[in-house]
Amino acid sequence: MTPTGPSMDVGTTARRAVLISGASIAGPALAYWLHRSGCAVTVVEKAGAPRDGGYPIDVRGTAMEVVRRMGILPQLRDAHVDSRRCTFLDADGGEVASLTPGAVTGGVEGQDLEVRRGDLAAILHARVRDDVEFLFDDSIDTLDQSGQGVDVAFRSGRRRTFDLVVGADGVHSRTRESVFGPEERFHHHLGYCFAVFTMPNTFGLSREVVVWNTPGKAAALYAVGDSDELHAFLAFHRPEPPVDALRNPDAQRELVATTFAGAGWEVPGMIDAMRDADDVFFDTAGQIRMPRWSNGRVGLVGDAAYAPSFLTGQGTSLALVGAYVLADALAGHRDHTAAFAAYERGVRAFVTMNQALVGNGAATLFPTTARALEQRNTMLRGLVTMPSATARPAHSALTLPELAPTP
Numbered sequence: 001m002t003p004t005g006p007s008m009d010v011g012t013t014a015r016r017a018v019l020i021s022g023a024s025i026a027g028p029a030l031a032y033w034l035h036r037s038g039c040a041v042t043v044v045e046k047a048g049a050p051r052d053g054g055y056p057i058d059v060r061g062t063a064m065e066v067v068r069r070m071g072i073l074p075q076l077r078d079a080h081v082d083s084r085r086c087t088f089l090d091a092d093g094g095e096v097a098s099l100t101p102g103a104v105t106g107g108v109e110g111q112d113l114e115v116r117r118g119d120l121a122a123i124l125h126a127r128v129r130d131d132v133e134f135l136f137d138d139s140i141d142t143l144d145q146s147g148q149g150v151d152v153a154f155r156s157g158r159r160r161t162f163d164l165v166v167g168a169d170g171v172h173s174r175t176r177e178s179v180f181g182p183e184e185r186f187h188h189h190l191g192y193c194f195a196v197f198t199m200p201n202t203f204g205l206s207r208e209v210v211v212w213n214t215p216g217k218a219a220a221l222y223a224v225g226d227s228d229e230l231h232a233f234l235a236f237h238r239p240e241p242p243v244d245a246l247r248n249p250d251a252q253r254e255l256v257a258t259t260f261a262g263a264g265w266e267v268p269g270m271i272d273a274m275r276d277a278d279d280v281f282f283d284t285a286g287q288i289r290m291p292r293w294s295n296g297r298v299g300l301v302g303d304a305a306y307a308p309s310f311l312t313g314q315g316t317s318l319a320l321v322g323a324y325v326l327a328d329a330l331a332g333h334r335d336h337t338a339a340f341a342a343y344e345r346g347v348r349a350f351v352t353m354n355q356a357l358v359g360n361g362a363a364t365l366f367p368t369t370a371r372a373l374e375q376r377n378t379m380l381r382g383l384v385t386m387p388s389a390t391a392r393p394a395h396s397a398l399t400l401p402e403l404a405p406t407p
């Protein structure tokens with residue numbers, strides 16, 4: 001792709017040139033649809049390659065239609081993790097209830113997909129890599145939209161000009177920070193911290209999740225397929241974010257270990273495994289809520305714009321649906337301001353409904369008082385005898401338009 005020079009929005013003879021920051025879920029999905037509608041697309045990713053591995057994520061409801069239209073449904077079905085059981089334990093490791101995962105998440109068995117985040121990212125990347133320019137191991141250093149396009153200086157020293165830039169760079173988006181201001185303005189702490197890491201599957205767990213709870217604390221072991229590795233998850237209630245620990249891996253491990261000191265079940269072994277693990281990911285559970293998702297020629301998509309948090313299980317689905325609706329809006333409007341407005345109109349209500357699921361997730365996974373935990377356990381036992389058969393309406397609340405023809 002050659003630099004575009006002055007603005008060349010749709011409607012001129014040149015193809016609209018779009019730079020996307022982030023090559024995980026929202027980025028490659030948007031790249032696919034923008035390429036389909038005639039844009040020249042570049043994706044810049046700070047990692048050296050699509051990030052593999054990772055915890056399992058869900059694709060549900062409206063997002064299933066997005067992946068079907070992308071032609072990747074068969075590959076995703078092959079990658080489907082197909083967890084069979086979700087077992088909840090009490091403080092001593094005694095069983096409270098054992099359910100199908102769909103009964104807990106509001107997903108629909110046989111219709112929804114659960115895949116490793118890295119598998120989804122790899123499948124999306126493979127779908128677009130021949131049509132789209134990828135710049136790995138690089139990132140945007142500065143953005144300047146004072147001219148007729150967006151002048152971008154990359155960390156590598158490259159300089160290019162694009163018609164539009166879209167940040168698909170996740171919950172801690174640098175694109176958002178450089179164009180909209182500091183993360184604190186938009187990040188809403190949901191009262192929990194968590195650490196995820198992998199550890200050896202010495203328990204013989206297979207295609208299942210085991211969740212241990214005491215008030216304000218949860219520990220989970222997630223066995224993806226018959227893997228000899230488990231995804232371990234330790235989460236705890238923390239009304240204010242632990243600011244000092246957020247950028248200090250040693251302090252994070254210490255905080256988790258102190259919080260779970262004296263806990264029962266397999267938690268002591270999990271803490272030991274965390275200390276040995278080289279892939280610990282620690283963060284607070286939070287949502288990104290913004291009044292607008294664009295500023296001039298720069299827009300945001302996916303977690304960067306509206307992360308709903310893992311408590312909803314809908315982050316990936318929102319990223320896929322948001323990418324589709326944004327591409328549709330850009331295909332249908334010559335003027336990028338009108339396109340970004342159409343994007344917001346198209347997807348904001350869907351985002352709001354899905355972000356609102358957070359209360360359900362918190363109540364199920366992390367009751368913070370003994371009373372709330374007992375109520376949760378009663379609810380789970382009820383689901384064993386009378387499983388919920390229907391999907392949560394929020395998952396499917398949007399009917400996708402056919403992709404607009406390029407004007």
Ligand SMILES: Cc1cc2nc3c(=O)[nH]c(=O)nc-3n(C[C@H](O)[C@H](O)[C@H](O)COP(=O)(O)OP(=O)(O)OC[C@H]3O[C@@H](n4cnc5c(N)ncnc54)[C@H](O)[C@@H]3O)c2cc1C
Nearest residue numbers: 022024025026046058139169170302303310313314315316
């Ligand atoms: C523990 C955990 C469990 C989860 N469980 C679920 C679940 O069950 N279901 C579900 O739907 N979702 C779940 N999620 C959320 C899900 O992972 C995200 O919502 C989803 O990945 C969002 O995709 P995204 O492409 O918007 O952002 P991300 O996946 O965060 O990708 C951002 C990309 O941008 C890149 N990047 C970052 N900064 C820069 C930069 N400056 N320059 C260039 N590139 C950059 C990153 O390397 C990354 O590749 C979970 C998340 C976590 C942390």
